[in-house]
Amino acid sequence: MLAERVSQLNAEYARAIDDDRLESWPDFFADPCGMLKDRVTALREANIYERQAYRHLVGLPALRAGAGDAVHAETPFLVVRVMRDGSMDLFATGRYVDTMVDEGGTLRFRERLVVCDSSRVDTLLAIPL
């Protein structure tokens, strides 16, 4: 079912980030522009990412009817940040506003808007949410 496929995509996306497999992050997008890969390269070179880890908890998607074959969904999320010293904090909450397409049997994001609930965003934020 569609809701389940969207949930699986969300779960895999979150795992890739939480497992620090950022190189596979562009693969979740249909026709990823080079910007995504550049961002990952920059992250790796800056080594900023090593100071912390994330843990995503992703809720159930609310599906919307879309034009053509596109799938629209809105999905709540919560991200906990785990610092190297072991301290944890509630880093971000919000919702993903997504447009997805099926590419040869694989669901991918055509667009993912990450709408955070809080206006306070860590200015050094570099790891994708």
Added chain:
Amino acid sequence: MLAERVSQLNAEYARAIDDDRLESWPDFFADPCGMLKDRVTALREANIYERQAYRHLVGLPALRAGAGDAVHAETPFLVVRVMRDGSMDLFATGRYVDTMVDEGGTLRFRERLVVCDSSRVDTLLAIPL
């Protein structure tokens, strides 16, 4: 499947609150009494609701056999509160203890008990959880 329908109902209920669409909140209930609408009206007039926003993360429902056509479920939840200045805190956790009925193909709550884990409840609590 039933578990999926219950999850969808939970997701829509949480979204309505998190999106500040409180006017649609009574619609999630079968035969809503006027009290629910009065509460929303009171909230809007008091403007209390503007000072903060919620983000619900709702877990998987555990279904119970019910008498007749009623559906019983117990579902864990977590609510983060986002204040206007951008600060976030863990506002509440607990479980929904629900009785639902199918009304012409739409699942609605006949009763929703919100059982919070903590005895510390914000005394100004007005927005439904």
Added chain:
Amino acid sequence: MLAERVSQLNAEYARAIDDDRLESWPDFFADPCGMLKDRVTALREANIYERQAYRHLVGLPALRAGAGDAVHAETPFLVVRVMRDGSMDLFATGRYVDTMVDEGGTLRFRERLVVCDSSRVDTLLAIPL
């Protein structure tokens, strides 16, 4: 479907702990060794468990192909701790790395590794995560 069965198992496991039904905890394991029951007995006798309660939020499992009939899954979790005085804190986040088997129609854990994100684990930790 398999993902749904795994989710249901996770939901029931989390509920048993959050409802303080620790005596049913060994039942979630295939061929539970006596150690699990001993641990619960020790917890009850020590009365440590009474000082706090947990609330689990469990994410969607990512399924892996397994040898034979075994099912492998990795599932993110978040645990909030609620102290007796009503205060709450983010207690742990991480992922379950599970091997499950079907025993006469019931899915049970053959092995559950609880991998916490943080190295800071409460040294008095006794209640299973």
